[in-house]
Amino acid sequence: MNKQLFFGALAAAGMLAGFASAGTLDDVKARGELNCGVTTGLVGFAAPDANGQWTGFDVSFCRAVAAAVLGDPTKVKFVPTTGQTRFTALASGEVDLLARNTTWTFSRDVDLKFTFLGVNYYDGQGFLVHKDLGVTSAKELDGATICIQTGTTTELNLAEYFKVNNMSYKPVAIETNAEGEQQYSAGACDAYTTDASGLAATRAAFADPENHIILPEIISKEPLAPLVRHGDDQWADIGRWTLNALIAAEEFGITSANADELAKGTENPEINRILGTEGDLGAMFGLDPQWALRAIKAGGNYGEIFAANIGESTPIGLARGLNAQWTQGGLLYSPPFR
Amino acid sequence: MASVADTPKAGFRLGMLIYDTRYRSMTIQVVVMVAFMGGVAWLVDNAIQNLHTLGKDFNFGFLWARSSYDINQRLVEYSNDSTHARALLIGLLNTLLVAFLGCIAATIIGVFAGVLRLSKNWLVGRLMTVYIEIVRNVPVLLWILLAYAALTEALPPLKDFRGDNPAATMSLNDSVAVTNQYTVIPEPLFSRSLGNVDVGIFLISVDLLAIIAVLVGSILVNRAIKAQASRIQEQTGDRPVTWWKSLAVLVLPVVVLLYALGFHLGYPELKRFNFSGGTEISNSLLALWLALSVYTGSYIAEIVRAGILAIPNGQSEAAFALGLRPRRTMNLVILPQALRVIIPPLISQYLNLTKNSSLAIAVGYMDLRGTLGGITLNQTGRELECMLLLMLIYLAISLCISAVMNVYNNSVKLKER
Numbered sequence: 001m002n003k004q005l006f007f008g009a010l011a012a013a014g015m016l017a018g019f020a021s022a023g024t025l026d027d028v029k030a031r032g033e034l035n036c037g038v039t040t041g042l043v044g045f046a047a048p049d050a051n052g053q054w055t056g057f058d059v060s061f062c063r064a065v066a067a068a069v070l071g072d073p074t075k076v077k078f079v080p081t082t083g084q085t086r087f088t089a090l091a092s093g094e095v096d097l098l099a100r101n102t103t104w105t106f107s108r109d110v111d112l113k114f115t116f117l118g119v120n121y122y123d124g125q126g127f128l129v130h131k132d133l134g135v136t137s138a139k140e141l142d143g144a145t146i147c148i149q150t151g152t153t154t155e156l157n158l159a160e161y162f163k164v165n166n167m168s169y170k171p172v173a174i175e176t177n178a179e180g181e182q183q184y185s186a187g188a189c190d191a192y193t194t195d196a197s198g199l200a201a202t203r204a205a206f207a208d209p210e211n212h213i214i215l216p217e218i219i220s221k222e223p224l225a226p227l228v229r230h231g232d233d234q235w236a237d238i239g240r241w242t243l244n245a246l247i248a249a250e251e252f253g254i255t256s257a258n259a260d261e262l263a264k265g266t267e268n269p270e271i272n273r274i275l276g277t278e279g280d281l282g283a284m285f286g287l288d289p290q291w292a293l294r295a296i297k298a299g300g301n302y303g304e305i306f307a308a309n310i311g312e313s314t315p316i317g318l319a320r321g322l323n324a325q326w327t328q329g330g331l332l333y334s335p336p337f338r
Numbered sequence: 339m340a341s342v343a344d345t346p347k348a349g350f351r352l353g354m355l356i357y358d359t360r361y362r363s364m365t366i367q368v369v370v371m372v373a374f375m376g377g378v379a380w381l382v383d384n385a386i387q388n389l390h391t392l393g394k395d396f397n398f399g400f401l402w403a404r405s406s407y408d409i410n411q412r413l414v415e416y417s418n419d420s421t422h423a424r425a426l427l428i429g430l431l432n433t434l435l436v437a438f439l440g441c442i443a444a445t446i447i448g449v450f451a452g453v454l455r456l457s458k459n460w461l462v463g464r465l466m467t468v469y470i471e472i473v474r475n476v477p478v479l480l481w482i483l484l485a486y487a488a489l490t491e492a493l494p495p496l497k498d499f500r501g502d503n504p505a506a507t508m509s510l511n512d513s514v515a516v517t518n519q520y521t522v523i524p525e526p527l528f529s530r531s532l533g534n535v536d537v538g539i540f541l542i543s544v545d546l547l548a549i550i551a552v553l554v555g556s557i558l559v560n561r562a563i564k565a566q567a568s569r570i571q572e573q574t575g576d577r578p579v580t581w582w583k584s585l586a587v588l589v590l591p592v593v594v595l596l597y598a599l600g601f602h603l604g605y606p607e608l609k610r611f612n613f614s615g616g617t618e619i620s621n622s623l624l625a626l627w628l629a630l631s632v633y634t635g636s637y638i639a640e641i642v643r644a645g646i647l648a649i650p651n652g653q654s655e656a657a658f659a660l661g662l663r664p665r666r667t668m669n670l671v672i673l674p675q676a677l678r679v680i681i682p683p684l685i686s687q688y689l690n691l692t693k694n695s696s697l698a699i700a701v702g703y704m705d706l707r708g709t710l711g712g713i714t715l716n717q718t719g720r721e722l723e724c725m726l727l728l729m730l731i732y733l734a735i736s737l738c739i740s741a742v743m744n745v746y747n748n749s750v751k752l753k754e755r
Contacts, residue, residue, distance in 0.1 A: 084716050091392065091721075112719040113393050132497065133611075144611040145496075145519060150708075151716030156406045159418040170612065171408045172519075173702045173713070183702075187495030188519055188621075190611050230393065 024096050024228070024235035025069065025286055033075050036062035037095035040080040040176045044201040044310040044318075045101055054078045057309040058099040060299035061120060061226055061243065065097060068242050068291040073298035082176050083151040087112055090229060097239060099226040101195060103153040113230035117239040120226060120302075122322035122331055124218035125154050126196035128203060131211045133190060138217035142167040147180050147189035154194050157220040177202065191215075195222050197310065197318055204315040237285050241337075245274055245292040248334040249301035251325050256300040263293050273337045281337060302332065389722070398727070400718045401426070407713050409704045411620050414540035422714045427539065429709030430731065436626055436705065437692040437735070443631035444691060445684075448638025455643050466639070474636040479697050481633050486625035486701040493518040493621075499608055513605050515613055521624065522606040522616040529600030545599055552595050556588045563587065622703035626695065634691045638684060645680035646672060677750045685743040689736045696732070706731060 028034050038046035038058055046056040054076075063073035081089045081100060090098045091113070101123070102108075104116045127146075129135050135144075138161075148155050150173040162169050172189050174180045181202055184192040192202065196218060203209050226243065228236050249255070252271050254262055263275040272278035276289030283289070299305050306323065310316045324330025355365045389396060401423040408418050413431045416424055455466035473481070494506035495518050508515040515522045532544035563583050571577040606616030649672050657667040698705040699712060706728060715724040 084712060087716070087719060088721055107719075130497075141611070143609055143614070150713055155713065156717065159406055159408050163418065169408070171410050173410070173699075173704065173708065175699070183490075186490050186518065187497065188490055190496075231391075 024232045025238065028069055028096055032070065033077050034062065034066040034070065034097065035077050035079055035095045036065075037079050037081045037086055037089050037098040037100055038062065039100050040082055040178065042101070042177050042198055042201050043205050044314065044316040045197070046078070046099075055309070057121070057305060058101060058226070060305040060309065061099045061246075062097065063298045064246060064295040065239060065242050067294040067298035068245075068287060069238065071294060073294075083149045084175065087114070090114065090227065093229075096235070097226060097228055101198065101224040102227060103195075104223045104225040104227075105153060108227075114227045115230055115233075115236040116225040116227045117236065118225060118243050119223040119331070120243055121197060121224040123195040123197050123222040123224050125157050125193060125220040125222055126199050126218055127215040128184070128192045128199045128212055129190060129215060130187075131213050135191075135215065138215045138219065139165060139167075141169065141191060143169065144190040145170040145172060145188070147172045147174055147183050147192045149174055149177065149180060149194055152194070153220070153222065158193055161219045181205065195224065197224075197316075200318055201310070201316050204317070234285050238287065241285070242292070242295050244334040245295055245337075246302040246305065247325075247332050248274060248337060249292075249296045250303040250332075251327065251334065254296055254301055255304060256297050259293055259296050263290075270337055385722075396722065398723055400714075400720050400723070403718075405714065405717075407717065409709060410702075411623065411704055422710075422718065425709045425714055426706070426727075429704060429706040432698075432703065432709075433692070433695055433705040433707075434735070436623060436630070436695045436698065436703070439627050440630040440634065440691045440695065441688050443627065444634035444638055444687070447631055447635030448687075449642050451635060451639035452642025453646070455639060456646060470636045470639050473633055474640075478629060478633045478694050479700060481629040482626055482697055482700055485629040486622065489621040489625050490518045495519075496608075496612065508606075513603070515606055515608075515616075517613075518621065519612075520618045520620045522613045522618050524603035524605050525615065525617040527602055527604045529602060531599065548595060548599070549592065552591050556591055559587045560584050620703070622698070622701040625701050626698050626703050630691055630694055634687050634694075637687050637690075641680055641683045641687065642676075644683075645676035645678075648679045649675050674750070678752055681743065681747040681750060685740055685747070688739050688743065692735055692739060693732060 036059075038054065038056075041047045042056070044056055046054060046058045049055050059076075059078065062076050062078065066076045067073040079089060079095050081095070081098070086098055086100055086102065087108075089095050098114075099120075101121065103123075104119065108114055109116055127138050127141065129141075135141065146158065146169050148158055148171055155171075155173075158169070158171070172183060174183055177194070177198065180192055180194070183189055184202075185206065192199070194202075196214065199214050203212050203214065206212060226239060228239055248270075249259075252268065252274070254271060254274065259275065262271055263277055265277050266272055269278055273281060275293045276282060276291070280289050282291045300308065303325075306318075306320065307313065310318045312319060320328070320330060322331050324332065326333040355361050386396075402421050404418075405420055405422045405425045406418050407425070409416055409425065409428050411432055412428045413435065414428065416428050451466050451469060454462050455470065457463045457466075493516055498504055498506035499508070499515065499517070506517075513524045528545050532548065534541040534543050535547075563580055567578050567580045604615045606613040653671055653675065654667050657671045658664075662670065695705055696707040696711075699708045702708075710724055710731075711728045715721060718724075
C-alpha cells in the first residue's frame, strides 16, 4: 500500500509536469485561446461582472496579450487561482500566463523557476481595520487578531513586521480574498492585511466602507508583476513587451481611441515602430507587425486601463502614485522600442 | 512381465508456458508484473525527467530552513524563527489532537445514537433515524463550514466585551469567555513549579509528569484494594465496603500534590484586542471537532446498531431466563458479542475521521495539511516533496491507528478453542 501511494504520487507529479514544455506561443495559437490565471475575485483587478464577464486591471493585461497573439481580446480563458494554487497552475501548464497581483521576489523568480514580465503595479502591504477599534497606526496592533491570505508574501512580511517592532499577533489563515472579507466583517479578526490596492478594492466592496479605515503604514514593497514559466524566452518576451507597449503607449499618447488614426503613420518614429508602420518588430518574436496596435486597442494604454478599473473615478479610487509615468514622477518606464 | 511403459519425458517446451495449466497462471502473473513494473518505471522516469526539465531538484533540505511564518494554534513552542520541520510538527500535533478528540466524541455519540435507534420508544427511535440519515448523507465539508459559520455568527464578537456597559459578559464568575473567535478558559498555574524538562523537540512540564505519576499510582493502589475486596467476597460471600477507601486513595494524594505545587488558576483578562492569560480553544478547532464527531458518529451509530442486531434474540431471551436484568444482559451478554462485529468497521471510521481532519484548512485550523501541505508548500514551492511527505505521514498515522485497534480487536474477537 505504501508503494502504491508513493507511485501514485509520482504518477500525478509526472503527468502534471508533462505539460510543461517549451513553445507556449505555438500551443496558444494552436488552441486559439489564451489560458490566463487570475484571482478568484478581487474587484478592480480581476472579478466577473454582473454579466459574468471578467473585468479588471489584471484581466485587461490578459486581454491585451490575447489581442497581440491571437488578434482577439475575447479569446481568453480565465482560470481563477488562489494564493495557494497559482504557482502550481502555472508550473504545470494549466495557465500560459499568470496575471494575479503576484509579488516579484527573488525566490519566486529564481527558485520557483518563473520569469516575471515587469512590474504592472507598484504596491505595498497595508492594514484594514474596523473604525470603532480606534486604531490609527499599525504600531498599535500589538496583540491583535489578523486575517491573512495564506501562501502569500504578505504572510511573511507580517511576521517580520511584528518581530521587528517587538509586537505579537494572532494570525488567522484564510484562502481567498472573499473568505477574508467575510471573516473580517464577521469580526473574526481585528485587522485584514494584504496589498494596499487589494485593501482599497475590498473596502470599496463593503456595504459600509466609511466604517473601515486603511492604516497609513505600508510595511513592505510589493511590486506586482505578471509572470510566465522559466525556459520559454520567446513567450516571456511577448508578455514583457506587451506590457511595455501599454506603458509606452501612455507615454506617447497612443490611446484606444486614436491608435487606428496614429497607425496610418506619424512624425514620431517610435510611435510608428510600436504600431508597426515602420520596421517589423513583431516578426522578431513570431508575431505580425500590428501586435501592439491590437494590444492597445483591446483595453487602451496603461493609463486608460488604470483609470477604468482602479483609478480615482472608480469605487476603488486609487491614485496613480508610484504607478505614474516616469515623466510624472512615477516609476513606470518602458525601455525603448527599437 | 510387462515392464511399465516409459513415462513420456518431462521435457519442457516453451509452448507449455501458455498451454499447460500448471504454468499458465504463473506466466500471466509474470507478464502482468513486468508490465506493472514497466509502467511504474516509466512514471518515475517521466517525473525525474520533467523535474530536470523544470530545473528542479528533489531534496528535503528546505525542512531545516527558517519557516518565517506564524501559526495561531500550537501545542508546543513555535515562532517564525523555527524551521519548516518544526511547523510540520505543529501541524502534526494539531492533526493528532483533533483526531484524538474526534474519535472519542464520535464513539460516544455513535454508541448512544446506535443504541437509542433501537429503542422501543417510538419518538426516540425516529429522532435518531432522522439524525443519522440527515447527517451522514451530507458531505462532511459542509458540516464543518456550517459549524464554523454558526459559531462565528452566533457568538458575540470580542468588541461586545468592551466598554462600560458591555453587550456580552464572561460566564462562570468571570472565568470563561465565549467569543466568536475562540473560547478562553482559566489555565492551571503552579506557583511552586518544578520546571520543565527538555526532551529534544519540546518541553514537558515536570508538574504534569508528577501529577500523572501520582494518578497512576493511585489507580494501581485502588485496583489492589478492589482485588482484595473480591478475594474477601470469594472467601466469605460478603463484599466489604470500599468506596471510601477508593475515594481517599484516588483523591487525597493528588490534592496534596496540587497544594504542594501551589496550584491556582490563571484567569483570562481582556486586553486591548484579545484576552490574555487563560487557555484559548479556537472556534476552528471546536467547529472541526464538532462536525467530524457528529458526522462520523452517525456512521458509528449504524455500525453499533448492526452489531447489536447481529446477536440472535435467543441470547437475550436465554439471559432473561437465567434471571439477568436488562442492563446486565446488555453488558455481559449482548455487548461483548456485538463488539466482535463492531470493531473491524469501527477501525475504518477512525481512519476516515483522521483523514477527514485534513479538511481543517476550510476553517483555518492549522493541521498538517495547513502547515506542511499549505504554507510550507507554498512558500518553498516544493510540491512533490511536501505532498509525498504529507501522504507518508497520513499513511503512518493510519497504520498506527489500525495496529492499535487490531490489537484491541484480537482481544475481543471470538477465541476458538
